[in-house]
Amino acid sequence: MRPGNLYLQMQTMKAAICTRYGAPEQLEIRELPKPVCQENQLLVRIMAASVNSGDVKVRSLAVSRFQKFIMKIIFGFYKPRRSILGTVFSGIVEQTGKKTSRFKKGDRVFGMTGFRFGTHAEYITLNEAGIVACMPANASFEEAAALPFGWHTAIYFLDKAGIRKFENPNVLIYGSTGSVGSAAVQVVRFYGATITAVCSSAGGELMDQLRVDKVVYYDRLDFTQLDEKFDIIFDAVGYTNKKICQPLLKKGGSFLTVNGMVMASEKIEHLQLICDLFEKGKCSAVIDKVFPFSEIVAAHRYVDAGKKKGNVDVRINIPFVA
Ligand SMILES: NC(=O)c1ccc[n+]([C@@H]2O[C@H](COP(=O)([O-])OP(=O)(O)OC[C@H]3O[C@@H](n4cnc5c(N)ncnc54)[C@H](OP(=O)(O)O)[C@@H]3O)[C@@H](O)[C@H]2O)c1
Numbered sequence: 461m462r463p464g465n466l467y468l469q470m471q472t473m474k475a476a477i478c479t480r481y482g483a484p485e486q487l488e489i490r491e492l493p494k495p496v497c498q499e500n501q502l503l504v505r506i507m508a509a510s511v512n513s514g515d516v517k518v519r520s521l522a523v524s525r526f527q528k529f530i531m532k533i534i535f536g537f538y539k540p541r542r543s544i545l546g547t548v549f550s551g552i553v554e555q556t557g558k559k560t561s562r563f564k565k566g567d568r569v570f571g572m573t574g575f576r577f578g579t580h581a582e583y584i585t586l587n588e589a590g591i592v593a594c595m596p597a598n599a600s601f602e603e604a605a606a607l608p609f610g611w612h613t614a615i616y617f618l619d620k621a622g623i624r625k626f627e628n629p630n631v632l633i634y635g636s637t638g639s640v641g642s643a644a645v646q647v648v649r650f651y652g653a654t655i656t657a658v659c660s661s662a663g664g665e666l667m668d669q670l671r672v673d674k675v676v677y678y679d680r681l682d683f684t685q686l687d688e689k690f691d692i693i694f695d696a697v698g699y700t701n702k703k704i705c706q707p708l709l710k711k712g713g714s715f716l717t718v719n720g721m722v723m724a725s726e727k728i729e730h731l732q733l734i735c736d737l738f739e740k741g742k743c744s745a746v747i748d749k750v751f752p753f754s755e756i757v758a759a760h761r762y763v764d765a766g767k768k769k770g771n772v773d774v775r776i777n778i779p780f781v782a
Contacts, residue, residue: 470494472491472493472494473492473493473581473582473583474489474490474491474492474753475490475580476488476544478539478540478543480538480539481540484757484758484760484761484764485757486519487545487756489753494582495584497555497556497585498557498585499557500557501557501560501586501587501588502553502555502563502586502588503553503554503555503556503585504549504554504585504586505551506549506550506551506579506776507549507551507775507776507777507778508549508550508551508605508774509548509580510546510547510548510606510609510639510771510773511546511756511759511760511774512547512609512639513638513639514547514609515545515546515760515763518535518545519540519760540577542575542576544577544581545577545579546573546579546580547572547573547609548570548571548573548579550568550599551569551570551601551776551777552566553566553567553569554583562588568594568601569592569594570593570604570731571591571592572608572609572612572731580753582777591608592731593728593732594735596739598738599745601775602745602775603738605773606770606773607643607734608730608731608734609639610641610642610770611643611734612724612727613640613643614643614644614694614696615647616725617644617694617724618644618648618651618694618716622692623653624651626691627652628652629652629653629691629692630653630654630689630692631648631653631654631655631656631690632658632690632708633645633658633672633696634693634694634696634700634705635697635699636657636667636672637660637667638696638768639746639768639770639771640696641657641659641696642666642746642770643743644696645657645667646670646744648692649670650737650742650743653692654673655672655673656672656676656683656686656688657675657676658675658676658677659678660678660679662769663769664677666769666770670746684705684708686708688708689710689713690709690713691713692713693705693709693714694717695715695716695717695718695719697718700717701717702715745771746770747770747771747773748769748771749762749772749773751772751775752774753774753775755774759772
């Protein structure tokens with residue numbers, strides 16, 4: 461067979477490539493070879509993916525000088541080595557490798573890829589031992605893609621705060637309207653907490669939907685003036701700190717923030733818990749906006765603004781209806 465024929469036979473897919481660190485316009489949708497499934501892998505046709513704060517941080521490197529240096533070492537000096545961003549997906553198993561057994565063709569799955577990225581594309585190959593599970597049976601692809609990022613982070617940090625050991629804890633969630641914050645509110649409710657949420661007045665409607673006990677609008681009141689003490693204060697957005705919050709903590713109480721050196725590690729148990737809770741109606745996917753894949757630049761711009769309520773998705777292999 462001549463090389464030209466081989467080229468003609470190569471299957472391709474669309475993927476959003478980050479060509480350099482910088483503005484959302486550095487992203488380009490290109491035609492790339494469709495990945496080939498190895499024997500311990502699954503080939504997944506991605507239906508929806510989230511565009512989250514992690515993706516825009518890696519694309520923009522809009523972080524402190526020290527963080528920028530560390531991130532360049534990890535991700536690449538001039539552009540991300542893994543040029544297809546995106547860490548969360550939902551989709552359909554199209555092919556299973558010979559040495560796999562957990563999934564079959566046609567399974568609806570969701571998951572996370574962490575530092576391997578690669579979900580802003582029409583297809584991805586994943587080790588079946590990775591962070592991938594069957595989607596909640598009652599979830600849409602958009603809902604399944606919106607769940608893992610915030611929920612796994614919230615579960616990780618609240619576990620660290622020892623939420624399980626408290627009986628009816630009094631918890632304050634600072635930054636309760638983002639992806640992590642809106643999940644954290646739901647996680648602590650699951651543990652029987654009394655919840656005080658701190659957000660801007662633009663978040664009031666969402667806080668009503670999530671049934672928090674008390675809301676402090678940071679644009680109207682300084683939450684540190686509250687005459688109340690908490691077992692746990694979780695800064696889910698990274699805009700407060702322990703020194704500010706210390707006077708509000710009960711003796712033995714915990715303060716945690718997403719803005720430290722601690723990275724929430726992805727666990728398959730978290731994905732299974734999210735699935736279970738969603739199927740039992742104990743967790744909901746908070747979706748602010750869904751973009752067609754062709755508008756990935758606009759999706760990044762929207763997330764860059766730092767105002768989203770919950771999550772932003774892109775629809776990839778599903779036809780987009782606005
Ligand atoms: N360490 C880890 O493992 C880890 C994991 C995941 C995420 N993170 C980090 O956690 C942070 C939050 O992530 P995310 O995806 O949840 O963010 P996000 O969804 O992009 O957060 C946006 C939300 O923050 C609110 N907000 C903006 N300014 C605020 C302020 N001054 N006080 C309180 N709320 C404010 C916005 O609402 P208003 O503008 O209406 O206030 C909006 O609802 C990011 O910095 C991310 O990098 C860390």
